[in-house]
Each structure stands twice: as structure tokens, then as C-alpha cells.
Amino acid sequence: MKMLGALLAKETKALFVSPIAYAVIAVFLLIMGYTFAAMLFFTKTATLINGFFQAAMLLLLIVPVITMRLFAEERRSGTLELLLTSPVREIQIVLAKFLASMAVIAAMLALTLPHPLTLQIFADPDWGPVYSGYLGLLLLGGALTALGLAVSALTANQIVAATVSLGLFLLMWMLDTLGSLLPDPYDTVVINLSLLAHFTPLATGALYLSDLGFFATLIMLGLLLSVRALARR
């Protein structure tokens, strides 16, 4: 536990001391604020559903930027050898990087909370979909971060890590359009692997165990693959 704490402190500091976290958060908030205001003027409806889909798309683009350097940089500079030869477990190293990245994503999402609060002041929004929407974004962010981490653990090149993660995320997001073209049993299978298919219920206020399970599985898969990628050869 003590080691995880030390690793977590180091990772969080590395993210928040570098300008990366601030640049990412600023861009995210700018676009989210614009969307929120524009949608409010157009629809005059007290809902955040459009914002949630917008945020999900932004996460697909932003998470690779956060995760690309996490392992690739340590591999390139040789400090990974220092970590792996210390008396710590691989899972502790992976978890520290995952949790620190999640802190950035959580901070980013928390800073959009003025949007629902504004709605609350001027109207009477339905809070159910707001809660489930934010939960959906956190889960989606977690799944993407875990997978991005695994990709970063496989390479010493940050650009490669970012490109591969981005491609993977976009494919997983769009998988349901491909799915609908397939014959009977396959379409259901493929659609059910799509990020969008599992995010939509959450963003619209429907809470299913299967969606929560899907994202939890992706998170575990990503963390497991990261540990495997670090494993001593």
C-alpha cells in the first residue's frame, strides 16, 4: 500500500506539474462550455444529454494524449528498468498510472458541474440522467484509460502509442455501424462490443447492469494487458 501511495504521488505530480493536464482540461472545458451554451439557446430544454455525447467524443480524442507517455516515456528513458527492479509489483505500477490519469479525467468532468447547477437555478432538470450520464463518462474514461495504458506499455514511442490508442478507440466507438450490416447472430455480438451501444443508455438515464459490467470488464482487461506487457521476459 505504501509503495502504491508513493507511485501514485509520483504519477499525479508528473501529470499535474506538466502542462499536459492543464492543456487537456482547458480545451475540454472550452468545447463543453460552448456546446452547453449553444444547445441551451437552441433547444431551451433543461437537459445535458447532448453534452454527454459531446464529452464522450472528446474523451476518445483526449485520453490517448493523457495515456501515450505513461509507459512509453519510461521505457524510452530507461526509468522503467528502475521501477521494475524495485521491490514493487507490476500491478502497483499500473494502478498508480491508471488512478493518476483518472484523477485528471475526474477533475475535468467535475469542472463541468456548473452546467447542471446552472440548469438547476433556472429550471427543473431531471437529475437521474445527470447522475447516470456522469457515471457513464467516468466509466468510459476509465475503460479508455486502461486500454490506452496497455498500448503505451507496448511501445517506447509516444506517437505510436497515441495513434494506436486513437484508432482503437474510434473503431470500438463505431463498431455498431458495422454490426448492423452483419447477418443475424453476428450483428448482436458486434453491436454489444461497441462503446456507443453501452454508453447511450447511461447518457440517457437508463442504468443497466450489463453496461456497467461491460465498462468494468474493459477496465480490468486494460489493466491486465498492461501488467502482461510489463511482465518480465
Next chain:
Amino acid sequence: MAPVVVAERLTKHYGRRRGVEDVSFEAGAGEVLGLLGPNGSGKTTILRILTGYLNPSSGRARVAGFDVVAQGLKARRRIGYVPEDAPLYANMRVDEFLAFMGRLKGLDARQLDRAVDRSCTRLSLDEVRRLAIGKLSRGYRQRAMIAQALLGDPDLLILDEPTNGLDPRQIIEVRELIRSLSARHTVLVTSHILSEIERVATRVAILLDGRLLAVRSLAQGASPRLRLRVRNGSPESVRAILGAVPGVTSVAPATPVGEGVHDFVVQVEAPAAAEALAGAVTAGGFGLLEMTEARTDLEALFLDLTGRAAA
């Protein structure tokens, strides 16, 4: 007392390429074992297996009694490691880095401050401890790396090419440091430079092309050896003259070093035989160009072994 490091038939293949093959050695407490070999001979691979960064393809190794694969965490807790080229977190301060590494080694808050202080003082890092590592010179970075390895008082210190890239004064400092460390730790040090190993190690393991060719003790106080450079003499007659001098136990075959100039390595009972040797050479009508003390037979051994292995 049980040896601190035991390597048994370590073999590591990278795909089809051979990293190391069938390497076995031991190192006991307080010993400085030098791994000597040209670049690419498998020194770093052996260190990486011992530190748990690589798994051996076959064979096993124990550090302080713990198997480096099956009990990796426990073994790593007993090791301080200085990888080649000092990979450090450039944006951390020296004290921050040491505190981080100390925590990874399981030191608690109270021990940590003291351990970091002690390490900084021991490695003369006090004046730079609040600076970012990225701003430090190569020498300071190497010292920060060694300071990190000393945290937690490990049984085994592993240093991979510790004098690489340092200036002559820094090399002497690191050398003296390694010698002083051997009082408390078993030290495993690699180098591709013979004289470097000769100066710090008590025993040396010679590697070539992934194989361990020999392990030799560099015992101090072995019978002294003198190297004579002689001009104008047939090697055999000079050898006969040198061999006849009282106090000479053996004369190695001559090595030609130039036109009519040969080197002879002579084993003597006491250094006092030097005058008699010089007298014999000049009395025989040959020119004595140089006479020096040959510290060990390591160089000859190394050339002999590596030459034989290559042939």
C-alpha cells in the same frame, strides 16, 4: 556463511540470439566481483536477470537466499541497482527522487529522512539535493543513482558500467566509493575496461559472447611480477639469462612489441630481484628499455582466454 549471490547455469536467449549461456558463479559477503568482457558479452543480461528485469530462459539465481524469479519481490528488496547510463527522472529534485525510491524500497517516513540525508552526505550530494536532476552533470547524476541504490542498506549492490562517461577525477571517486562500499555490501560491478575491474574487484569473472570463460581471484600480495622490455636480444637467450637470476621463479615466453624489442614477464620471489634482473640484462649486452611491476596476470589471461575462444 551462505553466499549472497548464487547463479546456477543461467541461460538467456533473445529469440534466436544468445544473451548468456550456462553461466554459474557465486559471490560471498564483502566481496567485490567484477564481470569483465567486451560490449555485448552478456554482462548486462546477467545483471538484469539478478535484478528481476529479465527472466532467465533456463537456470536459476538466488540473492540473499531468495530465488530471483519465484521470490522476486523479496530478492529485489535486498538489491541496490545502478543501471547503465543512470536513467533518472529528469524533472524530480535529487532529494525528491531519493525519497521516492526509498518509499518504493519500503522505508517508512521516519527512516526515510535519515536514509536520504545519509545517502546525500555519503555521495557528496548535499549541495545539489534541491536541484532538478535534469540540470545535473553526468557525475552528479551517477552519484544520485548510486545514492538511490544504497537506500535500505541492501545486501547486494549491482553496478553496471559505473565509470562510463565520467571524467578521470570522477572515475577515481567512484572507484574509491566502490572499495569503501565493499565493507558493508557484496558488490557486483561490470566493466569492459580491464584496468577498471582490476582496481576495484577482489575476484573477476571473464565473459565473452555470453559464456563465462574463467573466474579468477585477484588476491593482493600474490608473488610480484615484473615486466621487462629488452632490445637487441634473441628472445630465447634473454629468457635463459633472466631465468638464471636468483629469486626468479618463472619467465613467461617473450611477446614481441617492436623491431628487435621484446617484453618478458618474470615472476619473482621478492621485488628486490629487480636490480639483479637489470644487471643480468645489461651484463648480457642487451638494452633494458623499461622495467615495471606487472600488477596481475589479468590482462594476459584475458587476451589468452578471449583469443582462444575466438579461434
